[in-house]
Amino acid sequence: MATTPQQPAVDLREPASWRRTKNQIMTVLMVLAMLLILVPLVFVLYTVISKGAGIISGQFLTASIPPNVLPASIGGMGPAVVGTLEITGLATLMAVPLGVLGAIYLNEYGKNNLLSRFIGFFADVMTGVPSIVMGLFIFSIWTLHFGFNGVGGAFALACLMLPVVIRSSQQMLSLVPDPLREASYALGSTRSRVTLTVVLPTAIGGIVSGALLAVARAAGETAPLLFTILTVTTTNTDVFNGANTALPAQIFANASSPYTGAQARAWGAALTLIVIAFILLVVARFITARFTKVGR
Amino acid sequence: MEPTPEPNVVAERQARAAARPQDTRPQDGAESYGSGTTIFDANGISIYYGSFRAVTDVKLSIYENEITAFIGPSGCGKTTVLRSLNRMNDLVVGARVEGDVRYRGTPLYGKDVSPIAVRRKIGMVFQKPNPFPKSIYDNIAYGPRINGIRNKKRLDEIVEKSLIQAALWDEVKHRLKASALGLSGGQAQRLCIARTLAVEPDVVLMDEPCSALDPIATSAIEDLMKEIKSQYTIVIVTHNMQQATRVSDRTAFFSVLRNEESDTRTGVLVEYGQTQQIFEDPHDPRTQAYVTGRMG
Amino acid sequence: MSTATSNQQAGPAGALGKRRPLGDRLFQILALAAGLLVLAILILIAVTTSQQASSWFSAEGLSGVFSTAWNPSTNKFGALGFVYGTAISSLIAIIIAVPLSLGIALLLTEVVPRRWSRPIVYLIDLLAVVPSVVWGLWGILVLAPWLQKIYTSIGNGVKGTPVLGSLFGPPVSGASFFTAGLILAFMITPIITSLSREVIATVPVIDREGAYALGATRWEMIRGAVWPHSQAGIVGSILLGLGRAMGETIAAALVIGSSVQITSHLFAPGDSMPAVIANEFGEASGTFRAALIGLGVLLFALTIIINIIARSVVARSTRRSRGA
Numbered sequence: 001m002a003t004t005p006q007q008p009a010v011d012l013r014e015p016a017s018w019r020r021t022k023n024q025i026m027t028v029l030m031v032l033a034m035l036l037i038l039v040p041l042v043f044v045l046y047t048v049i050s051k052g053a054g055i056i057s058g059q060f061l062t063a064s065i066p067p068n069v070l071p072a073s074i075g076g077m078g079p080a081v082v083g084t085l086e087i088t089g090l091a092t093l094m095a096v097p098l099g100v101l102g103a104i105y106l107n108e109y110g111k112n113n114l115l116s117r118f119i120g121f122f123a124d125v126m127t128g129v130p131s132i133v134m135g136l137f138i139f140s141i142w143t144l145h146f147g148f149n150g151v152g153g154a155f156a157l158a159c160l161m162l163p164v165v166i167r168s169s170q171q172m173l174s175l176v177p178d179p180l181r182e183a184s185y186a187l188g189s190t191r192s193r194v195t196l197t198v199v200l201p202t203a204i205g206g207i208v209s210g211a212l213l214a215v216a217r218a219a220g221e222t223a224p225l226l227f228t229i230l231t232v233t234t235t236n237t238d239v240f241n242g243a244n245t246a247l248p249a250q251i252f253a254n255a256s257s258p259y260t261g262a263q264a265r266a267w268g269a270a271l272t273l274i275v276i277a278f279i280l281l282v283v284a285r286f287i288t289a290r291f292t293k294v295g296r
Numbered sequence: 297m298e299p300t301p302e303p304n305v306v307a308e309r310q311a312r313a314a315a316r317p318q319d320t321r322p323q324d325g326a327e328s329y330g331s332g333t334t335i336f337d338a339n340g341i342s343i344y345y346g347s348f349r350a351v352t353d354v355k356l357s358i359y360e361n362e363i364t365a366f367i368g369p370s371g372c373g374k375t376t377v378l379r380s381l382n383r384m385n386d387l388v389v390g391a392r393v394e395g396d397v398r399y400r401g402t403p404l405y406g407k408d409v410s411p412i413a414v415r416r417k418i419g420m421v422f423q424k425p426n427p428f429p430k431s432i433y434d435n436i437a438y439g440p441r442i443n444g445i446r447n448k449k450r451l452d453e454i455v456e457k458s459l460i461q462a463a464l465w466d467e468v469k470h471r472l473k474a475s476a477l478g479l480s481g482g483q484a485q486r487l488c489i490a491r492t493l494a495v496e497p498d499v500v501l502m503d504e505p506c507s508a509l510d511p512i513a514t515s516a517i518e519d520l521m522k523e524i525k526s527q528y529t530i531v532i533v534t535h536n537m538q539q540a541t542r543v544s545d546r547t548a549f550f551s552v553l554r555n556e557e558s559d560t561r562t563g564v565l566v567e568y569g570q571t572q573q574i575f576e577d578p579h580d581p582r583t584q585a586y587v588t589g590r591m592g
Numbered sequence: 593m594s595t596a597t598s599n600q601q602a603g604p605a606g607a608l609g610k611r612r613p614l615g616d617r618l619f620q621i622l623a624l625a626a627g628l629l630v631l632a633i634l635i636l637i638a639v640t641t642s643q644q645a646s647s648w649f650s651a652e653g654l655s656g657v658f659s660t661a662w663n664p665s666t667n668k669f670g671a672l673g674f675v676y677g678t679a680i681s682s683l684i685a686i687i688i689a690v691p692l693s694l695g696i697a698l699l700l701t702e703v704v705p706r707r708w709s710r711p712i713v714y715l716i717d718l719l720a721v722v723p724s725v726v727w728g729l730w731g732i733l734v735l736a737p738w739l740q741k742i743y744t745s746i747g748n749g750v751k752g753t754p755v756l757g758s759l760f761g762p763p764v765s766g767a768s769f770f771t772a773g774l775i776l777a778f779m780i781t782p783i784i785t786s787l788s789r790e791v792i793a794t795v796p797v798i799d800r801e802g803a804y805a806l807g808a809t810r811w812e813m814i815r816g817a818v819w820p821h822s823q824a825g826i827v828g829s830i831l832l833g834l835g836r837a838m839g840e841t842i843a844a845a846l847v848i849g850s851s852v853q854i855t856s857h858l859f860a861p862g863d864s865m866p867a868v869i870a871n872e873f874g875e876a877s878g879t880f881r882a883a884l885i886g887l888g889v890l891l892f893a894l895t896i897i898i899n900i901i902a903r904s905v906v907a908r909s910t911r912r913s914r915g916a
Binding site: 027033044120129134154159166206220251256267269281 | 691724809
Binding site: 424426429430562 | 804
């Protein structure tokens, strides 16, 4: 029989409606989850911006910290800004080179051997160590012997940043294709030279971007500073001597204050912190987009 | 309370199978090996991925209870055409089909058509066996379960029947609860076939189902195909010309058409006919070049 | 294929002999030292903080350490109340954060086309970069007063009823276990989301196609193909979120209420390990200080254990997924 016999029209419409409904409900729930998480984000940012924008000014960022009871129009957060820059800067100088070196060991020398997998695993575990524990650690090992100073705070922040920088840098290094290394070896380079002249420059975009994100996190940390720098209200440009202060520490101190002036200054400091973190985030993303030659 | 599994379809198919002669290989001159019903009718379809035209103007018909093979060099679009038959291309962003392709007379890409209903009727077996990381039983039961069958006894029956059809029952009947990931390549592929048969499809599409298997497993699958073709319609994409001659009734030869001026390429259907004719007496010189090994 | 171990040079050994240049060797040692720093710091943390806390352990003994009696003025330092507070607030955080995080992760991996997922990921990153102290500031000055009104009406509504009453009944306070848990949930959602996304991304495409080819809806495909592959990894990421919630200090310190008690009332004020350390450390000395550091040791031990379990689970799951 070569002719096509009459066949019943095939029903290709929707499957049982309960399946479609369940699918739709699940999709709605997923969208709802996303919207729900945006609520606090928008709320927080809105509050910080609206309460902080009014007080932010050049004067605010440089003036000295007045007693809590004084109103918002007086003084500012100058010492805290200086402190944040010094301490976070110092921490970055310590953590990033060490972190990149560690990542170089893990990816270029250790490759997949037991030690580097062990180190890598515990670097991941270390990212989960609470920041307050880092603070207590540095308190025990440094502050008790050398007193409150900016350098102690920097150590604590550096300990927080180190595992993050190691892991993100390692990831970037692993994205550099092997043929690049092999070409350099074939020209007679040693491994250190290959790493420094070929691998690192190729991965530098991603490494810098990852480091910036670590800095953003460190700049906002309060707990490690509480026990190491002893929040004071005066500017201290000597990181090695004498107590210091930083934006997050000041916010913490002011947050529990009943005085509106102190609270207003806290909002201003919070906005400053958020702006700093936001700028770092945007720059990091920008570098990733424009300068990473590999991956992403 | 489970929904009844479309008894009229099952009864219809059984009636058709009973009315059919057992010997399905052609006596000379026979035009069709099955009932002659047209299952698929592609009337000059072109398939695009975004702006890239993957296949151009494909015209062919697939007939019931036959095994049709798509052969051709890499990149000629045979898998693309296959996947358009069960709307798997819908999963690719930017994929679209222009032209009319009908399944038993109903347009596959019609307005009211649900891809989910399409895929239940037109099943697919993939190149690399892809059992779910569940037990053998749960793999087979997955399809019936999502179609609403919850009754344990019925599921047991379906699992057994599908595994028997896929010639896997004896090997696994004593370890249905074992993980499917422990099966060998050939067994896993037969499991995937059983899984596909469990939802009682009308058509089984196979995308190079044996290319990841050893010769013994391949021959088991080929025997299986010939066994079940009396109840299903099979379309198989294959790189292996000997396989096409061994199992298929009809063969479609696809090739790549290059446009020198615009430096584009697209897939086209070169020739389509009974397998014996394609391989012994090809009409198109390109077909002849391919099947005699001078090209591809 | 560079499979050279740290002892070999993949490049030529140098025409002049087998020894590697000194600079190269030094560089390797430096890099190794930097890597070992991680292990060194972890060990040092454990050692030095335990040392500082030892006077607490010896003063209280094991039973004292885990008692509920905490009274600095009478030199009693039982930690149980704070452990309870940490546990409850973290649990609340997980219960709220997990559905949200998984929903967003699935949304990003299964529903949203690649092009549109980037802005959503940026938003999640933005959420992650808000400092803990800013959450705390907003929490105590804005959220807590607002929640207090809500708590009061709920509390009055369920007062006296059997289960709900003891969970949500009065006394209520804006700064409470629940408020802390809520804020912690916002803070840990980004990490659970991003890790779950990584885990889900390792599910092979052909498994998803296999499910679709059987005529599954998207949700059925997720349940059949994605979930079995990623469930272990997702559990790992949840554990990581739990660890993070337990250790979050400043936000909790500001909004948990700072009055240690063990109570079933979730809207009541309480205290947690990191919070009390942050709040009391400045003035503490002697055994009090040792007790606070001891709480830090406890916290360290707990979070290390949870993190080790979590990381192992995630690693094993992604390894198995890729291998399958």
